[in-house]
Amino acid sequence: MCPQPAAADTPAIRRVAVVGGGPAGLMAAEVLRAAGVDVDVFEAKGSVGRKFLIAGKGGLNLTHSDPPAVFAGRYGARANDVARWLAAFDADALREWARGLGVETFVGSSGRVFPSDLKAAPLLRGWVRRLRTQGVAFHVHHRWCGWDADGALRFETPDGARVFGADAAVLALGGGSWPQLGSDGAWQDVLRAAGVALAPLQPSNCGFDIAWSAHFSDRHAGAPLKPLVLHWLDLDGTPRALQGEAVVSAHGIEGSVVYAASATLRDLIARDGRAAVHLDLTPDRDEARLLQELSRPRGKRSIGEHLRRTVGITGAKAGLLREVLGADAMHDAVVLAAAIKRLPLVLRSARPLEEAISSAGGVRLEAVDAALMLDARPGTFVAGEMLDWEAPTGGYLLTACFASGLLAAQGALHWLGMGAAEPAS
16 A cells, blocks of 8 residues: 655645735736635725726727737836736737637727627626636625734724735735725835835826816816817927817816826926917818818808808817907907917816826836836735836726736746746846
8 A cells, every 4th residue: 555645745735815806916816726826816895896897887998909019119118017018918818818708809990909798797707707616715895904923914804804824915906096996005005114115106097187267167068079189299399199089077178089198298297387288179171271261251150150160160169269269369260270270278287096097106116026026025916007007098008907917926826836937027
């Protein structure tokens, strides 16, 4: 009879805690569990993926069809870092992953990629169901508040304080936007006290304040401005332009074209106290054509009716011209034509972080190694919006969150002696 191995010779089952139930955390949990690790996911709210569901409310923009080099370039100053994450899990890999959950995707006219039914809920439900079936344990209403003296994770729960020991941990607690959904940035004080270098959280993909008159704000708040071209200058003075859509808000301006430029506009305001932009309200007409059309006799028609009949400007666009130019200048065809093609606006401040779609700042990438492990806390990995990077809307943010979750999980496996070689820096 063969002797039984001693208990000490039996490999111990490793246990990893994933703190945060968004896409980055759930992807980390999936990778870890597939490697045979016991995984416990802790979520402060009553269910996981709440911000993911909100992001998909108007149609889940899962990723983008940009070529890889263009895709990686969307991440600004952190493009090289995020490109390394995407090398392990890119847009095509994300689409294939969704297909594995029974969710087919398609490329829209803008290049954005959506689930065939446009919905986030079926994908999230199928994902969580699969994770539970695979043995991932979920603990909701668990708010992380640091470590105890022995290095165990501490949580606040409705039933009181709880500690949880793990061989490694992946933190994926989100940034600072949408705090009502759990991404409230409360982890900053804990990590700062642990010696982790942080960049201040700032709004990203956000709107901006403009000193509207009460009349204009009351009359046009919520009105779309489309199509238009937004013109601005980069921090180094390089001219930029992008066609898209915007929306007048009670406080200023927001919308997809504004979000795309928000990182630069926010940084310009921080440097100069303001940011100047210009709007082209008629991308399909040049200034010479506008002047010719506006110079036609208008008879007894009002200037508003003249704008509508000659150049098709109505509603908020007409109101915006009057707001910036004043009533008298509206009757000068030369001034009016120039303003329609290059209407100046001064942005005073970014809207508050809690209103932003996403956030910049967080754990500095210099504070983690190539596997996203904290230098100040070996065995603890960070993923998603907790890290200091940002991306415009269009699927770029979600894709990098997924990719960073996978990279952090692979790093944890390597730390536990269960994975491949550590990722190259």
